Amino acid sequence: MLSYLDVTKLYGEVKALDGVTVEFRSGVINALLGPNGSGKSTMMKMSVGLVRPDSGQVRVDGVDPSKDPVAARRIVGYSPEEIVLYESLTPAELFSFVGSIHGIPKETLKERVNTLIRLFRLEEYMGKLIGELSHGNRRKVSIALALLHDPRVVILDEPFSGLDPQAGKILKELLRKYANEGRTVLFSTHVLELAEAVADRITILHQGRVVGFGSPKDLKERLAAADLETAFLKATGLSEEVRELLETLWGS
Amino acid sequence: MARWSEIAGILAKEASYRARRRAGAERSRLIKLVGGGLVRSNLLGALLFTGMSLFFCIGAVFDQRFIVPMMGVLGLVELLVGAFATASTVHVILTEGLLEPLSTLPVTESDIRLALLSVGVYWGGLSMVFAVIPGALLIAARRGMWTVALWGTLEAVALLLLAFGVGYLLGSLSPKYTRSRISRALQTVAWLLFFGFGLLFQLLPHQAAGFEGEAGVPGWLLLVPPFSFPAAALGVREAIASSLAFAALSSVILRVGAGRLWRAASSGRFALPTSAPTGKWVITAGRLQPLKKDLRLLGMNPRMLASTVYYAVIGPAIVIAPMLADVMTGDSGISRFLPAIGLFFGGVGGAGVYYLYALDAEGARLLYHLPLTRGEVARQKALTLAATVSPIVLIVGVVGALSGGMLAGLAAVVTYGLTLLGSAMLNSAILAKRLPREPSAWTQETFSKGTLGLLMLAEFVVFGAAAAAAVVPAMLFGGVGSDLLSTALALIESIFTLYLGWKWTRGLRDPL
Numbered sequence: 001m002l003s004y005l006d007v008t009k010l011y012g013e014v015k016a017l018d019g020v021t022v023e024f025r026s027g028v029i030n031a032l033l034g035p036n037g038s039g040k041s042t043m044m045k046m047s048v049g050l051v052r053p054d055s056g057q058v059r060v061d062g063v064d065p066s067k068d069p070v071a072a073r074r075i076v077g078y079s080p081e082e083i084v085l086y087e088s089l090t091p092a093e094l095f096s097f098v099g100s101i102h103g104i105p106k107e108t109l110k111e112r113v114n115t116l117i118r119l120f121r122l123e124e125y126m127g128k129l130i131g132e133l134s135h136g137n138r139r140k141v142s143i144a145l146a147l148l149h150d151p152r153v154v155i156l157d158e159p160f161s162g163l164d165p166q167a168g169k170i171l172k173e174l175l176r177k178y179a180n181e182g183r184t185v186l187f188s189t190h191v192l193e194l195a196e197a198v199a200d201r202i203t204i205l206h207q208g209r210v211v212g213f214g215s216p217k218d219l220k221e222r223l224a225a226a227d228l229e230t231a232f233l234k235a236t237g238l239s240e241e242v243r244e245l246l247e248t249l250w251g252s
Numbered sequence: 253m254a255r256w257s258e259i260a261g262i263l264a265k266e267a268s269y270r271a272r273r274r275a276g277a278e279r280s281r282l283i284k285l286v287g288g289g290l291v292r293s294n295l296l297g298a299l300l301f302t303g304m305s306l307f308f309c310i311g312a313v314f315d316q317r318f319i320v321p322m323m324g325v326l327g328l329v330e331l332l333v334g335a336f337a338t339a340s341t342v343h344v345i346l347t348e349g350l351l352e353p354l355s356t357l358p359v360t361e362s363d364i365r366l367a368l369l370s371v372g373v374y375w376g377g378l379s380m381v382f383a384v385i386p387g388a389l390l391i392a393a394r395r396g397m398w399t400v401a402l403w404g405t406l407e408a409v410a411l412l413l414l415a416f417g418v419g420y421l422l423g424s425l426s427p428k429y430t431r432s433r434i435s436r437a438l439q440t441v442a443w444l445l446f447f448g449f450g451l452l453f454q455l456l457p458h459q460a461a462g463f464e465g466e467a468g469v470p471g472w473l474l475l476v477p478p479f480s481f482p483a484a485a486l487g488v489r490e491a492i493a494s495s496l497a498f499a500a501l502s503s504v505i506l507r508v509g510a511g512r513l514w515r516a517a518s519s520g521r522f523a524l525p526t527s528a529p530t531g532k533w534v535i536t537a538g539r540l541q542p543l544k545k546d547l548r549l550l551g552m553n554p555r556m557l558a559s560t561v562y563y564a565v566i567g568p569a570i571v572i573a574p575m576l577a578d579v580m581t582g583d584s585g586i587s588r589f590l591p592a593i594g595l596f597f598g599g600v601g602g603a604g605v606y607y608l609y610a611l612d613a614e615g616a617r618l619l620y621h622l623p624l625t626r627g628e629v630a631r632q633k634a635l636t637l638a639a640t641v642s643p644i645v646l647i648v649g650v651v652g653a654l655s656g657g658m659l660a661g662l663a664a665v666v667t668y669g670l671t672l673l674g675s676a677m678l679n680s681a682i683l684a685k686r687l688p689r690e691p692s693a694w695t696q697e698t699f700s701k702g703t704l705g706l707l708m709l710a711e712f713v714v715f716g717a718a719a720a721a722a723v724v725p726a727m728l729f730g731g732v733g734s735d736l737l738s739t740a741l742a743l744i745e746s747i748f749t750l751y752l753g754w755k756w757t758r759g760l761r762d763p764l
């Protein structure tokens with residue numbers, strides 16, 4: 001389980017998170033939505049202690065990542081929005097390195113790597129340098145690295161961006177499998193159709209505050225919206241703004 | 253405002269912002285290189301260089317024969333320091349991808365060249381010319397030889413351009429990865445030679461001292477830049493031609509270097525489009541993986557490999573060589589001192605671990621997502637250093653065995669190895685503690701400029717004292733018994749160093 005209790009984070013004057021209280025339960029797929037700059041990545045980074053809250057509490061399976069980031073990183077599999085990898089290593093070398101940092105025994109590691117690279121169709125790139133891979137293939141390596149230690153909590157920041165349809169489909173199935181196994185699953189995205197199709201629970205963030213929470217169906221019903229896009233725009237109070245913008249620009 | 257000056261402004265601002273951000277909110281102090289304005293970033297260097305320049309040229313005020321050798325040597329200093337500093341700045345520019353946003357814009361190469369030049373001057377390049385100019389002015393004023401001021405200034409400027417050019421060329425090679433092993437090996441050798449120029453600092457004062465009794469310098473040297481500049485000031489015709497040609501060549505090299513750098517920055521990190529072998533790969537596991545990863549990165553990065561080997565092995569060797577020579581030519585017999593020398597050698601070499609951090613470059617950001625403590629990182633880096641230079645341990649041992657008997661050779665290998673690992677751990681713990689809190693790329697600028705210098709200085713003092721303490725019995729008494737006592741002392745000291753290093757890295761429990 002991943003929980004945030006009255007979490008606030010300030011960057012100078014900017015309130016990146018403003019009293020966020022939310023619980024991402026295990027066993028379901030959680031999606032985190034929100035306009036650019038609403039605080040999604042900040043929230044996710046807190047789960048592995050990369051950002052500390054100014055006030056409030058974050059807990060991953062009972063561990064406080066700001067106090068014990070090392071323990072949190074053992075529990076969480078985190079794939080950042082920006083891909084960070086060693087460009088002069090091959091995926092095989094990187095999997096070996098990260099696997100050993102997690103202390104995974106050799107046979108287990110081999111098995112997991114084999115499964116992951118077959119799922120993501122990375123076999124033929126295993127001997128190439130990561131700097132030579134395409135963006136989407138780097139994204140796949142980054143996601144596979146996050147899943148390498150069989151984490152109880154899976155946190156993926158915009159994992160679908162750059163993935164081809166096949167890999168996207170695989171990732172969706174994988175998230176479902178993890179949720180069914182009782183793990184905590186959280187991903188962020190800007191593609192609302194994707195969130196609607198994949199997620200059981202949706203959290204909408206706006207200007208550092210939670211402005212919507214519930215299943216896609218709940219959200220639509222509560223906001224009297226026909227689709228998730230309308231619900232999203234209503235929840236964030238952006239539907240008026242969008243209408244005005246379109247009117248002033250094109251008079252539509 | 254011209255476009256190049258806007259580019260320069262953006263580069264300087266961007267680098268300074270990133271440095272400040274890396275330092276994190278808690279350490280608000282500005283980081284070296286980039287903080288401060290034109291005056292602030294050049295002031296200290298300018299003062300140091302001015303002091304050195306005036307000091308070197310005092311002799312020439314009284315004796316005309318000193319003008320050419322001294323101003324020539326000062327020119328070499330400017331060139332080496334300038335090229336070295338530029339190469340490491342360029343490494344930062346490329347690792348941080350500072351030029352990348354520009355690569356899609358319609359800017360010309362000459363805009364970039366001027367921007368780089370002015371950023372280089374801004375970041376401390378200006379101070380370089382103070383190696384030559386104050387001395388030249390002093391000579392000119394005291395001796396009433398105004399041509400010396402003119403040619404001295406020209407020398408300083410030409411050398412600055414050349415230093416930038418060479419720095420760009422060398423620096424733009426470094427973050428490029430090439431799959432060709434031969435080309436990587438050649439680059440490593442080239443870098444070692446470049447660093448090896450430090451030898452000149454050792455040789456030149458001897459040479460210069462040699463001029464004292466003779467009349468002037470050998471005739472051919474008058475034509476060799478930078479010695480040709482002061483010679484031109486004295487009216488040597490051929491030297492005038494040679495100096496002007498050299499100045500022209502310098503600006504050509506600057507052009508070529510800046511062009512290469514620009515292409516390197518805008519064409520991604522790989523030197524060659526690869527017809528990569530996609531075939532074999534294996535998954536391995538175990539505690540040695542971090543070591544394997546670092547060795548692999550070293551293998552891909554000739555500049556870092558050369559730096560590490562140089563600072564861990566060759567640098568100390570250059571210092572030790574004259575001592576060894578003295579010891580060997582004396583009748584004292586080198587063997588009695590070998591274990592203590594090994595201790596000193598290993599202790600000083602530990603500072604080389606500094607480069608193994610910069611090795612991670614942008615990949616370091618990944619480490620922040622992993623369950624790693626700073627102490628673990630520190631130990632891994634120390635281990636990598638020990639593994640990288642362990643072939644040298646064997647060479648030291650063989651040399652020791654040949655020149656001083658098996659026992660002393662063996663003891664020297666042991667003291668060298670233990671102290672190197674221990675000292676590397678101590679250095680590594682100090683550095684790991686200072687790593688940025690926020691996930692960031694690690695470069696040589698991650699640690700403040702003076703850090704390596706301070707560490708090396710401290711090591712010279714500490715391990716110099718330790719080695720000296722170990723040789724006391726052998727010096728005082730002589731005889732087999734006292735030699736054994738010296739050896740035992742050196743061994744105990746090196747074991748103690750290792751113990752301390754191990755303790756420090758163990759105690760470092762902060763997460764990365």
Ligand SMILES: Nc1ncnc2c1ncn2[C@@H]1O[C@H](COP(=O)(O)OP(=O)(O)OP(=O)(O)O)[C@@H](O)[C@H]1O
Pocket residue numbers: 011014015016034035036037038039040041042043081
């Ligand atoms: N290191 C930082 N320094 C200053 N401000 C920051 C920093 N990181 C994030 N912010 C600010 O915090 C707010 C939230 O940023 P965050 O990256 O969490 O948004 P996001 O929801 O992930 O946006 P996006 O959808 O664009 O990825 C933004 O206003 C951003 O400008």
Ligand SMILES: [Mg+2]
Pocket residue numbers: 040041042081157
């Ligand atoms: Mg984000």
